[in-house]
Amino acid sequence: MDDLMGIHVPPPREDFAIREVFVDHALRKDPLPHIDYSFNPYVGCFHQCAFCYVPRLMQTDRAAWGRSVVVKRNAASVLAREVRKLPRGLVAISTATDPYQFVEGMYRITRHALEVLLRAGWPVSVLSRSGLMLRDVDLFVQFKEIEVGMSVPTLDDNARKLLEPWAPSIESRLRCLRELADAGLTTFVGFAPAYPPTGGWTAGAIADIFESIDVRKVFTRPLDARWGVRESMLARLEDSAVSRDLARISDRGYMAGFIDELAAECKARGIEFRNAEEFRIGVRMAPSLKV
Numbered sequence: 401m402d403d404l405m406g407i408h409v410p411p412p413r414e415d416f417a418i419r420e421v422f423v424d425h426a427l428r429k430d431p432l433p434h435i436d437y438s439f440n441p442y443v444g445c446f447h448q449c450a451f452c453y454v455p456r457l458m459q460t461d462r463a464a465w466g467r468s469v470v471v472k473r474n475a476a477s478v479l480a481r482e483v484r485k486l487p488r489g490l491v492a493i494s495t496a497t498d499p500y501q502f503v504e505g506m507y508r509i510t511r512h513a514l515e516v517l518l519r520a521g522w523p524v525s526v527l528s529r530s531g532l533m534l535r536d537v538d539l540f541v542q543f544k545e546i547e548v549g550m551s552v553p554t555l556d557d558n559a560r561k562l563l564e565p566w567a568p569s570i571e572s573r574l575r576c577l578r579e580l581a582d583a584g585l586t587t588f589v590g591f592a593p594a595y596p597p598t599g600g601w602t603a604g605a606i607a608d609i610f611e612s613i614d615v616r617k618v619f620t621r622p623l624d625a626r627w628g629v630r631e632s633m634l635a636r637l638e639d640s641a642v643s644r645d646l647a648r649i650s651d652r653g654y655m656a657g658f659i660d661e662l663a664a665e666c667k668a669r670g671i672e673f674r675n676a677e678e679f680r681i682g683v684r685m686a687p688s689l690k691v
């Protein structure tokens with residue numbers, strides 16, 4: 401599992417559980433603007449990000465989040481039936497899991513779903529934190545309408561290690577974006593939830609990096625610290641050298657100023673920038689995180 405076609409795939413933690421299920425539905429109507437449907441090949445996520453909003457959506461125990469994944473074994477064949485019946489629309493892969501977490505190397509549910517959508521001629525938007533996405537470039541380049549992206553909510557890997565310790569490094573995500581752009585694909589960055597600029601990074605320096613790897617679009621949204629996210633993050637920030645700076649992640653005023661600055665720097669470099677109000681309807685701001 402360490403290496404798949406030259407792509408590093410982290411081995412599973414020993415206490416990580418994998419379960420298989422068969423589903424009746426594959427596509428879900430999605431409330432996000434610019435998206436018609438979401439396709440989630442898995443339930444659960446190995447990356448165990450401290451801020452993940454999915455436990456709240458699923459109303460599951462946050463403490464158990466990241467300890468198991470449920471594999472939807474027949475999701476691609478159910479999808480094949482659904483694309484014959486439903487109106488054609490943009491499919492987001494994925495909105496409630498990472499479609500390229502390590503189990504995808506074993507099960508290939510995401511890849512099979514892409515094959516279905518390619519045959520049907522449906523547009524897709526793919527988002528991950530994992531370079532395993534590069535395995536499917538051969539499919540991506542055959543789509544007429546596609547955008548592919550990585551979540552890169554900070555350029556400071558020390559901050560990433562604190563809040564998303566099981567997710568791939570920032571450097572590997574940037575490398576993945578570079579290779580996707582080199583393949584001629586339109587790439588985007590999910591700067592979400594927006595981290596404050598720690599580790600000496602500035603808005604201008606972050607925009608420079610995005611420009612250097614030909615990122616075409618950036619979208620962002622602020623942290624929502626409710627529903628146990630605050631407590632989960634506080635536990636990870638304890639005793640950390642960057643905890644004071646990183647805690648500004650939920651300082652509304654500070655983050656709004658930083659995001660405005662990042663938006664201006666991106667736009668000055670020709671990178672499209674969308675904020676939460678444009679990206680998601682009805683986002684409410686979170687209470688401040690105090691450490």
Ligand code: SF4
Nearest residue numbers: 445447448449452497
């Ligand atoms: S990668 Fe996405 S779905 Fe997975 S834990 Fe992190 S935020 Fe949640």
